[in-house]
Amino acid sequence: MRVHVDADKCQGHNRCYSLAPELFDVDDLGNAVELNDGVVPEGLEHKARLAMANCPEYAISITE
Amino acid sequence: MTIDRHPPVTDWATDFDHTDPVWVNNPFPIWDELRETCPVAHSNRYGGTWLPVTHEHVSAIAYDTEHFTSRAVVVSEARPGPNDLPAPIGVAPPITSDPPFHAMARRLMLPAFAPKKIEALEPFTRDLCNELLDALQGKDVVDAAVDYAQHIPLRVIAKMLGFPAADADYFRHIIHLILEEGINIAEEDDIRLLEGQSIDAYFDAQIADHVANPRDDLTSFLLEAELDGNKLMHEHVRGTMLLILVAGIDTTWSAIGSSLWHLANNPADRQRLANEPELMPFAVEEMLRAYAPVTMARMVAKDVEIGGCPMKVDDWVLLPFPAANRDPEFFDRADEVVIDREENRHAAFGLGIHRCLGSNLARMELRVAVEEWVKRYPDFELADPSAVTWAAGQVRGPRSIPVRLPA
Numbered sequence: 001m002r003v004h005v006d007a008d009k010c011q012g013h014n015r016c017y018s019l020a021p022e023l024f025d026v027d028d029l030g031n032a033v034e035l036n037d038g039v040v041p042e043g044l045e046h047k048a049r050l051a052m053a054n055c056p057e058y059a060i061s062i063t064e
Numbered sequence: 065m066t067i068d069r070h071p072p073v074t075d076w077a078t079d080f081d082h083t084d085p086v087w088v089n090n091p092f093p094i095w096d097e098l099r100e101t102c103p104v105a106h107s108n109r110y111g112g113t114w115l116p117v118t119h120e121h122v123s124a125i126a127y128d129t130e131h132f133t134s135r136a137v138v139v140s141e142a143r144p145g146p147n148d149l150p151a152p153i154g155v156a157p158p159i160t161s162d163p164p165f166h167a168m169a170r171r172l173m174l175p176a177f178a179p180k181k182i183e184a185l186e187p188f189t190r191d192l193c194n195e196l197l198d199a200l201q202g203k204d205v206v207d208a209a210v211d212y213a214q215h216i217p218l219r220v221i222a223k224m225l226g227f228p229a230a231d232a233d234y235f236r237h238i239i240h241l242i243l244e245e246g247i248n249i250a251e252e253d254d255i256r257l258l259e260g261q262s263i264d265a266y267f268d269a270q271i272a273d274h275v276a277n278p279r280d281d282l283t284s285f286l287l288e289a290e291l292d293g294n295k296l297m298h299e300h301v302r303g304t305m306l307l308i309l310v311a312g313i314d315t316t317w318s319a320i321g322s323s324l325w326h327l328a329n330n331p332a333d334r335q336r337l338a339n340e341p342e343l344m345p346f347a348v349e350e351m352l353r354a355y356a357p358v359t360m361a362r363m364v365a366k367d368v369e370i371g372g373c374p375m376k377v378d379d380w381v382l383l384p385f386p387a388a389n390r391d392p393e394f395f396d397r398a399d400e401v402v403i404d405r406e407e408n409r410h411a412a413f414g415l416g417i418h419r420c421l422g423s424n425l426a427r428m429e430l431r432v433a434v435e436e437w438v439k440r441y442p443d444f445e446l447a448d449p450s451a452v453t454w455a456a457g458q459v460r461g462p463r464s465i466p467v468r469l470p471a
Contacts, residue, residue, distance in 0.1 A: 011419040014179050014427075018345065029171065030178035030424065053407040054349070056415055 002038040002063045003048050009059035016051035077102035088456045095387040104371040113380040117387040119394035126415040132362035139361045139380045156307035182424040193436040205447045208465040213320035221312045226281030267302045315357050316426045318461020320433045322355035325462050328446045333403045338442035347403050348431045353410035354401045356386040359458040385411045443470050
C-alpha cells in the first residue's frame with residue numbers, strides 16, 4: 001500500500017500528520033508530504049485509510 | 065449608536081438574519097429545514113445576502129475565487145468603503161485577500177503557525193489552563209466561558225504577538241465591537257472611524273516598542289518580514305495584527321466553550337473522555353465538526369448562479385461551515401455528536417486557499433483546554449441551562465456557561 005499527497009490540493013489542514021505521523025510529515029509552511037515514498041509499513045494500513053478519509057481537501061490517495 | 069435594523073425573522077428562506085435571537089440560540093433546525101426546502105436562502109437584509117446550507121454549495125463557493133471575493137468577510141450593513149485597502153489585499157491580509165496577492169501574504173504567515181511551531185506553545189498553554197483551573201478550586205458554581213475558555217486564546221495570542229497580557233480586557237472590547245456591534249454600524253458611522261483611531265494607536269504603540277526592542281514574537285516578525293524585497297506596508301502590519309487578534313481569540317474561545325457546554329450536557333461523553341483519553345483527538349475533531357464556531361462570508365465578484373440562484377456583484381454570501389458540517393448528505397448521523405467518530409472530513413477551518421491560518425493553534429488550544437478540564441473535573445453539570453448565552457454573528461459559541469463543580 002502507498003499513500004500520496006496531492007500538493008496542489010493540500011491546504012495544510014494537518015489532519016494526516018496528526019493521525020499518522022509515521023506516514024506523513026509537514027514542511028515549514030504546514031503542508032503535508034508522504035514519508036518513505038509513500039510506502040505504508042505493514043500494520044499501518046488503518047492509519048493510512050484514516051488519513052485519507054479525514055482530509056477535508058481530498059488531497060490524499062491510496063494505491064494498493 | 066446601534067439602530068434596530070433587525071425585526072424578528074418570520075421566513076428563513078426569504079428573510080433570514082444570522083443575528084436573530086432564534087438563530088443565535090439554536091441555528092441547527094433552521095439549516096436542517098432549509099436544506100430540505102431551500103438550500104440557498106436569500107435575504108434583503110444587509111443590502112442583499114445569500115445563505116447556502118449544503119456541504120456541496122458551501123464548498124463550491126469556498127473554492128471559487130473567481131466569482132467570489134474575500135475583500136469583506138464579515139456581513140454588515142456597510143460594504144467595504146473607499147478608505148479600505150481594495151482587493152486583492154483588503155483590510156486584514158491574508159483573510160481579506162484574493163489571488164494572486166493572497167498566496168504571498170499567506171505564505172509569509174504560514175511558518176509562524178505551522179504544526180511544529182505550535183507544538184512549542186503547548187507547555188505554556190497547559191500551564192495556563194492549570195493556573196486558571198487552580199483559581200476555580202473550591203468554588204461551587206463557575207462560568208466555564210468567562211472564567212476559563214475566554215482567557216486561554218486571549219493569553220496565548222497576546223504572548224504570540226508580544227502584547228502585554230494585562231491588555232486582555234482591551235482586546236475583548238475590540239473583538240466584541242468588530243464581530244458583534246460592527247454588524248449594526250452603517251457606512252456613515254463606520255466602525256474604523258469610531259474605534260479605528262484607538263485600535264491603530266494601540267498597534268502603533270506596540271510597533272514602536274518592538275522597533276525599539278525587537279524580540280522573538282509575531283510583531284517583530286511582521287516588522288522584519290519582506291514581500292518582494294520590500295518591508296510590509298504599515299497598514300499591512302496593522303491589518304494582520306487585527307486579523308490575528310480578531311480571528312485568533314473569539315473563535316477558539318467559542319470552540320472551547322461549546323465543547324465544555326456539550327460535555328456538561330452529556331455525562332456519557334464526559335465519562336468516555338475521562339476513561340479513554342486516547343479518544344481525545346477524535347473527540348476534538350467531532351466537537352469542531354458539530355460546533356464549528358466560524359461562518360465566513362464572501363462578496364460576489366462576478367455574477368454567478370449557485371443552486372439555481374442568481375448571485376449578483378456585491379451581494380453578500382454567508383459561508384456557514386457549521387451548516388456544511390451538519391449536512392446529512394455528507395456525514396452519517398450528521399445531527400449527533402459521535403464522540404469517537406473516526407472519519408470526519410469536517411470543514412470547521414474552511415476549505416481551499418483560505419483554510420484557517422491558525423487551525424493548528426486553535427486545535428492545540430482546544431485539545432489542551434478540554435484535556436486539562438476533564439482531568440481536573442471529570443464530573444460537572446450546567447448549573448442553570450437557561451443562563452447559557454450564545455454570541456451573535458458569524459462566530460458562534462457560548463459566552464456564559466455557569467457550571468456546578470463537584471464538592
